Amino acid sequence: MISFDRVSKRYAEGHDALREVSLDIARDELVFLTGHSGAGKSTLLRMIMLMERPTRGQVVIDGQNLGAVGPRGIPRHRRNIGVVFQNHRLLYDRNVFDNVALPLVIAGHDHREVGRRVRAALDKVGLLERERAMPVTLSGGEQQRVGIARAVVGKPRILLADEPTGNLDPALSAEIMQLFEEFNQVGVTVLIASHDLGLISRLRHRIITLRQGRLVSGSAA
Amino acid sequence: MSFRLLGVRAAQGVRREGASHSRTGLRDRYHAWLQHHRLSAADSMHRVLDNPVSSAMTWLVIGIALALPSGLNVALDNVSQLSASWDSPAQISLFLHDEVSDERALALQAELSARADVSLSRFVSREEALEEFRSLSGFADVLSSLQDNPLPHLVVVAPAADAQQAVVAALRAELEAYPDVAQAVLDMEWLQRLDTMMLLGRRLVWAVAGLLILGVLLILGNTIRLAIESRREEIVIVKLVGGSNAFVRRPFLYTGLWYGVGGGLFAALLVAASLWFLQGSVADLARLYHSEFRLRGLGVMGGLNLIILGGLLGLAGAWLAVSRHLAAIQPR
Numbered sequence: 051m052i053s054f055d056r057v058s059k060r061y062a063e064g065h066d067a068l069r070e071v072s073l074d075i076a077r078d079e080l081v082f083l084t085g086h087s088g089a090g091k092s093t094l095l096r097m098i099m100l101m102e103r104p105t106r107g108q109v110v111i112d113g114q115n116l117g118a119v120g121p122r123g124i125p126r127h128r129r130n131i132g133v134v135f136q137n138h139r140l141l142y143d144r145n146v147f148d149n150v151a152l153p154l155v156i157a158g159h160d161h162r163e164v165g166r167r168v169r170a171a172l173d174k175v176g177l178l179e180r181e182r183a184m185p186v187t188l189s190g191g192e193q194q195r196v197g198i199a200r201a202v203v204g205k206p207r208i209l210l211a212d213e214p215t216g217n218l219d220p221a222l223s224a225e226i227m228q229l230f231e232e233f234n235q236v237g238v239t240v241l242i243a244s245h246d247l248g249l250i251s252r253l254r255h256r257i258i259t260l261r262q263g264r265l266v267s268g269s270a271a
Numbered sequence: 272m273s274f275r276l277l278g279v280r281a282a283q284g285v286r287r288e289g290a291s292h293s294r295t296g297l298r299d300r301y302h303a304w305l306q307h308h309r310l311s312a313a314d315s316m317h318r319v320l321d322n323p324v325s326s327a328m329t330w331l332v333i334g335i336a337l338a339l340p341s342g343l344n345v346a347l348d349n350v351s352q353l354s355a356s357w358d359s360p361a362q363i364s365l366f367l368h369d370e371v372s373d374e375r376a377l378a379l380q381a382e383l384s385a386r387a388d389v390s391l392s393r394f395v396s397r398e399e400a401l402e403e404f405r406s407l408s409g410f411a412d413v414l415s416s417l418q419d420n421p422l423p424h425l426v427v428v429a430p431a432a433d434a435q436q437a438v439v440a441a442l443r444a445e446l447e448a449y450p451d452v453a454q455a456v457l458d459m460e461w462l463q464r465l466d467t468m469m470l471l472g473r474r475l476v477w478a479v480a481g482l483l484i485l486g487v488l489l490i491l492g493n494t495i496r497l498a499i500e501s502r503r504e505e506i507v508i509v510k511l512v513g514g515s516n517a518f519v520r521r522p523f524l525y526t527g528l529w530y531g532v533g534g535g536l537f538a539a540l541l542v543a544a545s546l547w548f549l550q551g552s553v554a555d556l557a558r559l560y561h562s563e564f565r566l567r568g569l570g571v572m573g574g575l576n577l578i579i580l581g582g583l584l585g586l587a588g589a590w591l592a593v594s595r596h597l598a599a600i601q602p603r
């Protein structure tokens with residue numbers, strides 16, 4: 051589902067964020083991506099959603115070589131991928147419902163369909179009764195769950211998460227990870243960047259480790 | 272405020288769960304697209320109205336910029352209406368052939384007086400002309416040393432009072448064809464001068480309009496740029512979750528449209544107000560000259576045209592801003 055073939059990324063300043071990374075992630079997998087700060091985890095995720103292009107090598111997502119996706123193809127590509135950000139990236143002048151509905155409105159769904167799916171997603175993350183709340187009135191964990199609901203509401207094939215438990219307490223982190231496992235069980239490919247090694251090693255999924263832009267373990271299942 | 276850019280609110284309005292069908296066919300997408308247009312339009316309108324003071328300033332600036340050339344144009348229209356309907360001050364001087372006798376000349380004058388398209392004709396014999404010339408020109412000595420009177424008989428014809436310029440010109444040509452007439456001269460140089468000035472005026476209006484329209488585009492572009500800037504984070508998020516450029520662009524284009532339409536409306540009101548302000552004194556003046564002349568305004572069509580022009584400029588300005596600044600906002 052996700053395949054990197056000797057991908058290197060050099061940022062404009064000449065810094066090598068990724069060096070010759072090759073990996074394959076199958077459709078039904080949940081994979082953790084770990085490494086020290088600056089190892090290139092975020093860069094790898096950003097490449098999958100075309101926020102960044104490789105300097106060398108190629109990325110293939112769901113059979114689609116991303117090198118062949120032009121600027122006009124980017125929105126359509128991103129609609130197939132759900133993303134959870136560490137800092138949530140919610141729209142703070144809209145309520146919870148509106149935030150979660152965003153991908154569906156963009157994809158052009160009928161409004162009845164939007165209402166139904168948004169409530170299903172909010173129900174899944176346990177925030178159904180908060181749909182009218184504004185994000186600032188929610189705790190960090192709740193905001194993160196709004197972000198997750200937004201990521202999955204469009205039924206993407208791939209779910210990416212960059213430090214989804216970054217500043218949550220252990221119990222909450224475990225809860226969020228469990229949500230991701232549930233999505234994975236219904237067939238979503240999940241890739242989570244995290245340096246909470248204690249948490250992820252307990253969960254018994256494949257762990258890919260980056261060190262200074264090089265992949266040091268976990269390249270294949 | 273009940274609508275937002277993304278138009279998600281309205282989706283909340285309908286709560287019939289389970290009653291929906293989950294496929295997104297072409298029809299559904301078309302409806303969703305239409306709905307997004309509606310909601311973008313409504314949301315942009317709300318945003319414009321949410322800041323009444325700054326929006327009114329924008330409208331006023333655009334309004335003034337559009338009102339200036341269109342007001343000038345209305346003024347020129349009135350002048351040309353006035354000059355076309357002028358109680359024709361033109362007169363046609365008919366210089367007769369040397370061999371035409373006084374009797375023939377008088378008969379001609381009588382014949383011309385009888386014409387419907389001639390209001391007045393006057394015979395000036397060559398002797399009278401010489402006398403007049405002598406007393407007016409100061410060449411008395413030179414003239415008295417001449418043995419022959421060099422001047423021809425003259426019949427002065429005033430065309431009918433309501434005759435248009437073209438009609439007068441045709442009359443002149445017709446009179447020149449009379450066998451007794453050597454030459455027919457139309458004295459309307461001042462009218463031609465007016466026409467030339469009007470032409471100049473029209474060109475000036477176009478030049479002013481061009482500059483001001485450029486100004487309007489820049490103002491709108493800048494206003495939209497600020498709107499884009501203030502919603503940068505929102506744009507980034509929309510792009511991250513797969514919003515196309517068209518989707519991101521739409522609300523800003525509507526914002527431009529509303530600013531432009533409002534500006535056009537202001538312009539139409541400004542022109543109408545200044546005409547209304549002038550109407551009274553023009554009517555007084557016209558009465559003094561026993562004229563039926565009334566100021567002609569923009570009319571409904573003119574006003575509509577201004578509003579449409581404003582709307583188009585709004586769209587164009589927004590398009591300029593959007594194409595320059597939206598592409599630069601990429602998720603990081």
Ligand SMILES: Nc1ncnc2c1ncn2[C@@H]1O[C@H](COP(=O)(O)OP(=O)(O)OP(=O)(O)O)[C@@H](O)[C@H]1O
Pocket residue numbers: 061062063065066067085086087088089090091092093094245
């Ligand atoms: N836009 C950029 N321009 C230049 N250098 C960048 C850019 N983004 C990241 N880098 C550099 O690339 C390297 C990898 O960054 P990346 O964000 O992928 O690390 P990370 O593994 O996600 O780290 P963290 O755990 O701190 O989030 C870092 O050294 C970073 O300084």
Ligand SMILES: [Mg+2]
Pocket residue numbers: 091092093212
């Ligand atoms: Mg990172």
